[in-house]
Amino acid sequence: MTEFRIDRLGAKGDGIAETSDGPVYLPFTLPGERVATNPLGGEAEPRILQASPHRREPSCPHFGACGGCDLQHADDELYRSFKRDVVVTALARAGIDAEVAPLVPCPPASRRRVTLSAARAGGRVLLGYNAPQSHQIVAIRTCPIALPAIERALPDLRRLAAILVDRKRPLRLTVTATASGLDIAAAGGARLTDGMRGDAIGLAMDAGFARLAADAEVLVKARAPLIDFSGITVEPPPGAFLQAVSTAETAMAERVLGHVDGAKRVADLFSGCGTFSLRIARRSAVHAVEAEDGPLAAQVAAWRSVPGLKPLTTEKRDLFRRPIPAKELKGFDAVVFDPPRAGAEGLCRELANSSVDRIAAVSCNPATLGRDLAILVAGGYRITSVTPIDQFLWSRHVEAVALLER
Known part of the structure; x- marks a missing residue:
């Protein structure tokens, strides 16, 4: 030893x-x-x-075996300091000198979306999360980060997995707790026979799921699965991106909306289903850009359902392959962007050459955020605030909102 x-x-x-x-x-x-x-x-x-x-004593019996949580053994003081320091260190490595606010925490049992994996093991079906640095699935009985509605459904989800799972590859179940019930999106399952489809639909109805989809095919929709964006309800397409914790989403939105307040026209880039664009439309005209039709259609339908909103226009565009040129950004007073973990390097190079007054950058990857902020600062922007926000409880992952102006 x-x-x-x-x-x-x-x-x-x-x-x-x-x-x-x-x-x-x-x-x-x-x-x-x-x-x-x-x-x-x-x-x-x-x-x-x-x-x-x-x-401290971890709260989950699966801690250590399950790879979903890294830091349940640390108390709140150390844990929150660690997460803030992840952002501070990433920005420093990118040459960014900016004050980083204290972490906005999230409580246990608050995660409205989880992605579970399932696989056959002999005569059993395992449902849970991957072990640390492994493709091995750790079967779970409980999950203290998830909303109680998701945790209560674990037995039904295990039975559903037994119907859909392929013999040679893992099944993924993206489970979202919505205002009207659980929304289940399965991916990577076996090719459905009529019998499997009927069994899955019967289970979903008995379990009270709002919607069940398999590889984008909606098998059954008992009720429209609805997500509330500060009073505007959206029906997202199956498996569409959503922020994992609603209170974290609200904290992000408050900072973004406060920063773009007073702008006449705002561009919301990587807009998803309208997390920010629909809220912005209460005060400003907004142009939402996303790579897929489904999320854009979802936010347009939500926008049409609420009278009195400012104009909303949409554009299907792959912002990684086709960043919006600086000259096309000329008509916007403010830009919001919330890219995947790869960040928005190409877009930021265009923004650095633009005349946009204000930018709100939302990121789930402090390393790529640091890189992107360095590009914007070199282009003449000044960082006014950086706020780390927790929605991946007890993991090393952290969200951040950075606000900039010329």
Whole structure:
């Protein structure tokens, strides 16, 4: 056995011990702890010899085996500091000198969307999350990050997986808690026979699911699955992107709307189903750009259902392959963008050459956010605030909203 003292947490939540041979990464350890581990990897986890005062008992019986949570063993003080520091460090590495606000936290049992995996194992079907750094599925009985409606449905979801799962590849179930019930989108399942389709529909009806889709085919819709965007209800297409926690979404929207308030015309880029564009339309004309037809159609339908909103126009466009040129951005007072983890490098290069007054950048990847902000700052923008927002509880992932102006 070899002893180590943990000096700090790494970006992935592992404890790091600095040694003469370089850093040693030890999972599920905390700064200040003394731990012992087998250098040949004989133990799954390091043995704690001296625990940190910030260590606490994890709330989930699957912690450590399930790869969904990295930091349930850290108390709130250390955990929130770690998440803020992830953003601070990413920006510093990109050469960004900006004040980063305290983390906006999210509570347990608040996640409205989870993606579960299922696979056959002998005569059983396992339903849960992948083990850390593995494709092995850890079957779960509970999930303390998910809304109770999702947790209660785990037995029915396991039975549904047994109907849909393929023998050779894992099935993914994206489960969203909506105002009208659970919305289930299955992907990667077996080719449906009439019998499988009938069994899946019967189970969905008995379980009270609002909608069930398999590889974009809607098998049954008992009720329209509705998501509320501050009083505007949207029916998203099956599996469409949504922010994982509604309170986190509200925190993002408050900062974005406050920043673009007073703008006559706003561009919402990577708009999804209208998380920001529909809220913005209460005060400003908005142009929403997204790569797929379904989310655009969903927000147009929601916009039409609410009288008195400002004009909403939409555009189907792959912003990675075709960023909007600076000259086409001339008619906008403000721009909002919320890209996938790859960020918005091409778009930011165009924005840096534009005359847009205000930008709200929303990101789930602090590293690409830092890169994108550096491009904008070099183009003459000034960062007025950066706020980290938690919606991936007990994981290393963190959202952030950065506001800029010329």
